[in-house]
Amino acid sequence: MPYDDSLSFLHYAPTRVVFGAGALSEAPLELERLGVSRAVIVTDRVLAEKTDLVGRLRKALGARCVGTYADAIPDSGIHVVDAGAAYARGLSADSLVSLGGGSAIDTAKGMAVVLTEGGSLVDHQGFQNLTRRQTPHVAIPTTHGTGSEVTRYAVIKDHEERHKLLFGDFHLIPDAAILDPVLTVGLPPLIAAGTALDALAHAVEAMHSLQRNPIADGLALHAARLIWRWLPRAMAAPKDLAARGQLLIAATIAGTAFDNAQVGLVHAIAHSVGGRHGVHHGVANAIAMPHVIRFNAPEAAFAYAEIARTLGLSSSDSNEEATEALARGVLDFSRRAGLPTRYRDVNVPEADLPAIAELAITDGAIVYNPRVAMDAALVLEVLKAAW
DSSP states (O other), X not given: OOOOTTOOOOOOOOOEEEESTTGGGGHHHHHHHHTOOOEEEEEEHHHHHXXXXXXXXXXXXXXXXXXXXXXXXXXXXXXXXXXXXHHHHHXXXXXXXXXXXXXXXXXXXXXXXXXXXXXXXXXXXXXXXXXXXXXXXXXXESSSSOOGGGOSEEEEEETTTTEEEEEEOGGGSOSEEEEOXXXXXXXXXXXXXXXXXXXXXXXXXXXXSTTOOHHHHHHHHHHHHHHHHHHHHHHHOTTOHHHHHHHHHHHHHHHHXXXXXXOOHHHHHHHHHHHHHOOOHHHXXXXXXXXXXXXXXXXXXXXXXXXXXXXXXXXXXXXXHXXXXXXXXXXXXXXXXXXXXXXXXXXXXXXXXXXXXXXXXXXXXGGGOSSOOOOHHHHHHHHHHHO
16 A cells, blocks of 8 residues: 555665675675674585685685685575684684675674674574674675675574575674676576575565555665666676676665565465475565565555556556566566476476465565465465465
């Protein structure tokens, strides 16, 4: 629905953002600004062993780098975070520099908590549990999707229980984000497309959320516009730094949008599918999005129609027609980007859909969905449509 005169909101975006080709070289200046001098790089084995990105970062940091923790994994785990914190503590680290996708950045967020608060990360699960500044953290994304470089959230998996834990606190927001499009040039096509669709889901859900606000709306609409324009160009010309840069900006501003407005059923489903079956988060979001748009249409057609018209998908005065155009448009956009469009295509067993639905209704994201969805039977119908 349109805003009325009862609107009130809080919008908070404290991260310092440094953008530009070659901006990786700014990392030591950001640590100096934060007053720290013993940083541990947090990254993954692929970046550490199969690219030169970690070496370039270490060279840029010089004596400010005291070690590299390269054990971040997709769907990072509690055990990974706790081990990383122990490693950094053993080096008397006073700061963290994450380099990688959302999992590396979230791993560093979790490590920052354990370094400051002690114990295991699982001891600090929940929302707004922290009462003080955490270990300084500079985030350097190498994908253009999660927006984790500017958000208060970290998603860490309990690998034994096969579900994802959500941590949310203003003290988790990185102090600085360095956006260097050069670092995204080597992304495999599936990861490039999947992360961009993750950012699109952030934009769409920020617009339909029960906690949407006008500032987040502006960011979300522009992020969606950038993704729609520049992803096809980046897929066709992977070394196009202009396209890569615009997608990085889109991911970051979409992250700021949803960090303030929140997400909804798309992410509740994606977290659950990913937790149980390891489906890439962006792909899981992309598959769910058209079906959630249709599910939410009775309550959110106004917002969806605004997105559809912004993207040139509809010129209809009917919000309902424009909403359907958006659902069809997102499905086609995902398909043209080379992504799977059904859960059966990513090896999610049909027999597990009821369990996924039960898990989804316990996910914190579902609270902000515009249509009440805390009923496993309703979520199951969406999952069946997406399967």
